[in-house]
Amino acid sequence: MPDYGHPLVLGTFITPTALDPGRVVQLAELTEAVNLDIASFQDHPHRADFLDTYTLLTWVAAKTSRLRVSANVMNLPLRPPAMLARAAASLDVLSQGRFELGLGAGGFPKAVHAMGGAGHSPGQSVKALEEAISIIREVWDADEAGPLRFDGEHYSVPAMKRGPRPAHDINIWLGAYKPRMLRLTGRKADGWLSTLQYLKMPGMADAHKIIDDAALEEGRLPGEIRRLLNLLDVGFSTTGRGHLQGPPRQWVDELLPLVLEHGFSAFLIGRDDPYVIQTFGEEVGPALRAAVARERRSTGRKAAVRPNVTLNKRRTTIDFDVLPGELTSKVLRPGDRGYEDVRHSYSRAGAPALVIQCGNADDVVAAVTYARHQNVDISVRSGGHGISGRSTNDGGIVIDLSKMNSIRVLDANTGRIRIEPGARWGHVARALAPHGLAMSSGDYGDVGVGGLATTGGIGYLARKYGLTIDHITAAEIVVADGHKLRVDTTHHPSLFWALRGAGGNFGVVTAFELDAYPLQDVAQVTITVDATDTADVLTEWGRMVEEAPRDLSSFMSLLPRRRGAPVTARITLVYAGDDVEAAQAALMPFLEVGPVLQQEAQLAPYHAIVAPSDNRHVGQGLADSRSGMLEHMTREAAENIEVAIKSGDIMIMQFRSMGGAVHDVPRDRMAWAHRTQHFSVLAATAPTKVPRLDEHWGRLYPLLNGMYLSFETGTDPARLLDAFPEPVLTRLRRLKAEWDPHEVFNQNFNIPPTP
Incomplete structure (x- = not known):
């Protein structure tokens, strides 16, 4: 034997x-x-x-x-x-x-x-x-x-x-x-x-x-x-x-x-x-x-061992016999110990037939080469929240980059850093802090690098320093034919242009280089206000944000009535700097937005307010969400939002401030072209209430201009123009035909190639 x-x-x-x-x-x-x-x-x-x-x-x-x-x-x-x-x-x-x-x-x-x-x-x-x-x-x-x-x-x-x-x-x-x-x-x-x-x-x-x-x-x-x-x-x-x-x-x-x-x-x-x-x-x-x-x-004898419990749960959609040898120890299938920890994103449930946990760029090459011949959905996951649901699937392959998570400061004097896609932004902030550096990302430390850095990055420092993608100087990417490329303004510049805003459509980014900036302490204030007069609170907050110095960025979470409590607005304000007097002058007016129920203030290192919590990914987050952008928080928009939040059909609405440095970047510099809007809007609800969510969203939609892909669970192709207004979409379709004509990467709100 x-x-x-x-x-x-x-x-x-x-x-x-x-x-x-x-x-x-x-x-x-x-x-x-x-x-x-x-x-x-x-x-x-x-x-x-x-x-x-x-x-x-x-x-x-x-x-x-x-x-x-x-x-x-x-x-x-x-x-x-x-x-x-x-x-x-x-x-x-x-x-x-x-x-x-x-x-x-x-x-x-x-x-x-x-x-x-x-x-x-x-x-x-x-x-x-x-x-x-x-x-x-x-x-x-x-x-x-x-x-x-x-x-x-x-x-x-x-x-x-x-x-x-x-x-x-x-x-x-x-x-x-x-x-x-x-x-x-x-x-x-x-x-x-x-x-x-x-x-x-x-x-x-x-x-x-x-x-x-x-x-x-x-x-x-x-x-x-x-x-x-x-x-x-x-x-x-x-x-x-x-x-x-x-x-x-x-x-x-x-x-x-x-x-x-x-x-x-x-x-x-x-x-x-x-x-x-x-x-x-x-x-x-x-x-x-x-x-x-x-x-x-x-x-050359190697073990090819799979626990027996796996047998009854395997999918027949995947040809496991042609899996490359270098990947055999890096795959998880239904029934394997560890599969339950990688099948879902934090927010969305999934049941892929195979999860490939890549440890380096060569693994990604092997995974893409194998997966593109399997005729199943291919999802790429960096390891973060996955609100849109596109980083997992049912019956397909997930290329999981969470083990590719190194963070390196290449030059502390210039702020040049290199980050792999599986890192989380809280870990990035913590790694940069000893060097006196920071990088705006989102509002939560468990957000993954890869998904955000190919889509946008509207964070707590956006009005001061711009989007995350505004600071990307180069990237390493595996494209659909399995080649590894380095892209920047001189190497494949068109692909580099597309990567910043639509990167998920063109390949798997295995590393980013960015220019971080000097920042240590920030002033953070969190105010919870009675938002019974919702439209008044929204318009006042929107006006104050636009008039505030660009050192200040703000997020608002609007929550419906619960257990007899009124509609509440939880407002987070971050002042990028440790000038206490200037911070107080910028922050104090927001106490007049509405009746204050609770407030907290702190001067803290930036990494402390986006600290990672390493949540388990069990698909327990928001079920369905819609995304849009507003040029200004007008009275008409605020009144539509008030009707929606008071209907009981919406679990949460969130508003993120842009403007400031976000508007400094020319709209044709990268695939993200939203350089005039002041606010990003998110609305989310449970699956059973999606029809009513769409009804409310339909009334707000004519007032919107733009969309943030990472917050949108819908897949209506017509909404591509919201994310990529012309002439951006036409250019992206031509590039898709050049780099991914067979639509290998079609799960990230697919951009169809020009015929």
Whole structure:
């Protein structure tokens, strides 16, 4: 049989005797001390002289810090699968991912029956074990909606709440010898756990073949099943001649063929002898690992392992067989541990068939080259909020850049910085602060660099310093044909022009260079006012913002009546500088915008007001939103907004100030052409209220001029002209035909190429 390529796992198989429990725990602690990987214990509940295995596993996990623990193997008939799953997940969470589930159909049937366990024939035991595996994995799938219901021949679960979710993908290793159990191992398990001395009928090679054939019939690769071997009655001596009885070098020579020729990758020694455990860990283990590594390097053998839980959730839309080798360790599919953390954006839920987590620009090249031939949606995610919903999808591929997150100050004197797209703006602000530098981004530290820096960047410093994209001096990008380019005003200048405002349509940016500017402390004031007279508050705020010095930028969040409270406006004001008197003069007039309910003021480092919180991305944000821009906050616009916010159909409306430095940039310098508007407008609501949102938006729409792509969840192609007014759109369509004629990047409010 072949070497299946799994990393070696070496450990112990310890007798859980109750006669000397301290020694049992000491042997487990020694297992960790000599750098072995796992301690396992028999599970024979009928033995009055044995400790309860689950209690022992918990105690050992608490007494160690790195060691994995497992039963060898758990007696299923005495441990109902739903509770076994919950106990296993709990121990895995408490031990931070150090539990594995060795599981058996249940030996010693008379003893089991004497303790009240179910009496099963051999055939019934295998069927019961198969049902139990299904229940256990369903319990662990805590992200699945709805209760777990199962109605089998041997086990029934009427309506169980799932969870807890384990800390890692717990492996299910089956103790199996007979053909029916071996076939179940191939179909459902993550590993086969056997004992060398018991491998008689079928023999080793025959057992492997039964497992492999069953795996292939199930659509699995045989390499997905790890092969583990207990080694009993072993010892070390300088004169011994028996199998695994001689010196450590002999052990290596005898174990190596079991790895390379028979596919075993885990060895657990069953000898409660500290000298044997220490010698196995300190002498045999390192030599065996080195020998296996040498052989695998010479043959180019690599593991192609995927947890069994993945199988039932894979999409058929993706050809996984042609995935480039350099990406195999960087992909997550439905069912993989970690998939739930990358399938969504912060704001929008998704169910992609494949997420590719790129670590560098070469990974992006490989990902784009692979993805463009799959005929599915391709979304690019930098790792931020994803309000528009375009950074995830259903059934397609997500190219995830969150691991590409380096931040470098190239020249502190000139402010030149280099940022990768997976960084978040709060981390950028924190990295720039020691150099006395800053870069306006948004209003929240968890916003991702890539999405914002290809779209706009209306931040707390916009009126003083302009948009984020106004400071981009160069970028590195992977275009649709897989080439890496550096673009700036002299290298591919037209593509550089398009990137600043419509970059998501032209490729995957792998790095940005920007000119940051000197800034340390800012004055921030947050005022909550009673906005019952909504139109009055809006028009007064808008007038004050336009008349304020450009050092001051302001955001307003308008919230509807809730639980008897009035309509409220939460106004954030940021003065870019630490001149306290000038800041007070600019900020104090805003206390007259409306009846003040609450106010806060602080002088703080800029990075402190956009600090990252590293929120989990579980798709829990705003459901649908509309975006637009206003030249001025007119009375007519304010009255339409008042009707909308008081209708109860809108969850939130937000207004961001522009003007000032934003207006200093010529409108033809980049694809962002909105250089006369003073305010960006966002309205959001729940999916069930989208029709009414559109009704209110329809009344406001004739008064708007422009759109901010990152805040718009609608996909009406007619709105492209809002984002890219002519002649910008015509130029972008020509560039799309040049750089992405087949519309590989069509998920970021697609710009159709000129025919």
